[in-house]
Amino acid sequence: MIPLNNKQHANLKVQKSNDVSRFKDQNVIPVTVQDFIPLSTEFPIVFVKNAETGQFISVALMGLRAGVNLYCQETKWSCPVAPNSFNNAPFSLVxxxxxxxxxxxxxxxxxxxxxxxxxEALFDEQGQQTEFLKQKSQALLKVAESTEQTQDIVNLFAQKKLLISKQLNVKLENEQEPFLLSGIYLIDEKALNSLSAKEFEELRTKGLLPLIYAHLASLHQITRLTIKQNEFEAK
Structure with a gap:
């Protein structure tokens, strides 16, 4: 990734494409809180810890095995819902x-x-941003704002000690022993229910309860993911 420049990139064009195969090796995809409710109908929404920073990150689980995204092996996205970040390529904000x-x-x-x-051209003959690039920049800005908001919320969950490390056992047909899904964190319902009335009210007034419940409901999608993993490995 390098800074966009109207001289260096004067002649560049960006093709509109829905090719999601670039994510085929990523079994977890970062998501924002705006994604939680729509994506919870298809994917488990969980939390992972960044090994370098120690920060928790919210992700959609799209494969049980590291390095395999079950939904992005082909170029076409087949689900009715998708993370907002899928539309960023080939741009980013830094x-x-x-x-x-x-x-x-x-x-x-x-x-x-x-x-x-x-x-689509990025710059016109005068070196000014085209309407396409302006719209892309605005979309990137919205995603960046959502990402920052999400990090603040996830940090709050961590501060209130609501995140708990979980190891989940799933049955894969080509494994004799249960497959251990580790390295994920979930909202601890026991810790949630143990919050003081004041702390629980804080979560409610901040509008965070629907996000928590969407996350918890999304865990039922692990069954869907297990079925999909078995079908993928049976090919």
């Missing part, structure tokens, strides 16, 4: 420096979605 709040648009120069022949 801070200009660790001490600054200024953000800049970056582009992946090796992305399969860019060329100099076909697609």
């Amino acid at each position: 801070k200009s420096s660790t001490d600054s709040d200024e953000i800049i648009v970056c582009i992946d120069e090796e992305s399969q979605f860019i060329s100099t022949d076909n697609g």
Whole structure:
């Protein structure tokens, strides 16, 4: 990813594509709180810990085995719902420096979605942003704001000690022993119910209870994921 520049990238074009196979090796996909309720009907929404920062991250589980996204092995997305971040490529937003709040648009120069022949132009002949790039930048900004909001909320869950490490046993047909799904964290219902009335009311007034319940309800999708994993491995 390098900063987008109207001189260096004057002739670049971006092809509109729904190819999701670029995620085929990622069995967990980061999601924002805006994703929780719609995605909970299809995927388990869980939390994982960043090994470098120690921060918890909310993710959609799209495969039981590391390195295999069961939903992105083909180019076409087959589900009625998708994470908002799927629409970002080949762009991203980054801070200009660790001490600054200024953000800049970056582009992946090796992305399969860019060329100099076909697609939507990024800059006009005067070097000004095209309407396409303006709309993309606005969409990226919304995702960045959602990501920051999500991190604040997940940090709050962690501060209130609501996240608990869980190991889940699932039955895979080509495994003699139950498959151990580890490295995930869930909202601890016991800890949630043990909150003081004041703390519980804080979660309610912040509008966080629907997110918690969507996360807990989404765990029923592990059965769906297990079936899909068995079908994938039976091919």
